[in-house]
Amino acid sequence: MARLFQITGPVLDLVYKVMALPASGEEAVVTGFSMAAGGGFNAMVAARRAGMEVVLAGSLGTGPFATVVAQELARHDITLARAPVRQADQGCCVVLIEPDGERSFIASPGAEGRISAADLAAVSVGQGDWLLLSGYTLAYPGAAGAVSDWIAALPSGVSVLFDPSPVAAQIPVAVLAPVLKRADWISANQAEAAVLFPGLPPARLGDALAAGRQGAVLRLGARGATLIRNERSVTVPAYAVAAVDTNGAGDTHIGSFIARISLTGDPLAALHYANIAAALSTTLEGPATAPNSAEVLEHLNHTNPREPLNGSFHG
Template identity: 45%
Template sequence: WPGAESVLSLDMLAPVVVAADDWVFTSGYTLSYPGSRDALADWIEALPAGIPFVFDPTPVIADIPGSTLARVLARTTWLSCNMGEAAEIAGQGDVKALAARLLAGHCPKADGVVIRSAAKGCHVRLADGSVQTIPGFEVDALDTNGAGDAHIGAFVSALARGVQPFEAARYANAAAAISVTRHGGSSAPTDYEIQTFLSHAGGPQMGLHGRKQEVKRPTA
């Protein structure tokens, strides 16, 4: 239900000071409200050039005017969305085609796009043309509410620590997998929980600065 975020002005946003090492994230919900979308789009466009901007259009993407959406996408550094939202922006197609069209025709300044596919994992395409589909993790899901938020938050957290995008996507898949095993929308795990999950899943873990660490298991 629309709350305070549905009525914004540039004067209200003025106290939000962005520092040099900050990342900025916006969801489509605030951009869907007539009383907030213009001010928020103006504020996003005025962000310093070196500040990474992450955008999740969310399921309300159809309620965002095309002109507003285009303005925000033009400033997007990382776009994270599901298949339905990707198709709403770039038309129908398979995940590879959609990712390519999102970068080529809608997010000209982006470092990459992430298309989430729930339990299947996510597809990542970088501006340099590199592509990987990162598989998800098999868990017993209890509540999928908030899984996308957990995925985006973990992905940005990893990138901000210097983790490479494809490995950051695997870290985000683990975060989303953990979140769906818990009830409620506020179910994002801690870094320790994600690292523990990854250690049991096998393969490399990430160090504090994004370096891979091989998991050593005790011998029998």
């Protein structure tokens, strides 16, 4: 069975529910707080709950933050491709959640920002496996060069999906170019796609993402997502939900898409699945709220995008 190797390491999310983002020099009104594994963790959980074996190939540190993350990885049966990094704790991310579910981030990297060529030499990927890489890792000076070189040298039997992430503009061109050339798939929102292909009109971004690769997914938020493949595009509408927390929805979409395309070989079916999984993930508070496959498949068989999804969560 194919495995998903996640190169972008998890972080510890410090999640604050706020009435509104504070102005400079002011304090936010906080209505709730929680602490949970996030970052690269979210997509791994989504793929795992969709039925795929998942391996963390990114860096896990040692320390109080890393201990929380390690416990969560074990709880979801996500294994490690290599030993934890000594003398470096996991990074953290402050997540500010507004009443409408929108989120803002303030992050500081830790062990996940350090990956060497020797580290990657210990990662054993095989024919049929998938590799997921976020732009966050390519923005880390302590990881970017080694990861970019390693991705470029992967054999063709390994499928690579690249998620540019909100920091795409910060990735050096010399690091980004080999990854874009090697990536079999790209999953990006419109803002990220515009960074990768500046100056292109929105209507042409999808084609640019998919050019020279197996395909691409252009995520459109509340409007759904578009699959672009073989010079054709199909837009699957978003499913209606009462969102309370959008943190991790994009990661849920990506992890779910990879798992389902790996299991079924059908990119369009995988996109339908990912749209439902991402929508359901926003109905609960927390960063790693991807539903399990039974719930998604039940909705997939009995709903259409214009009907609200009303299901219980079985994470």
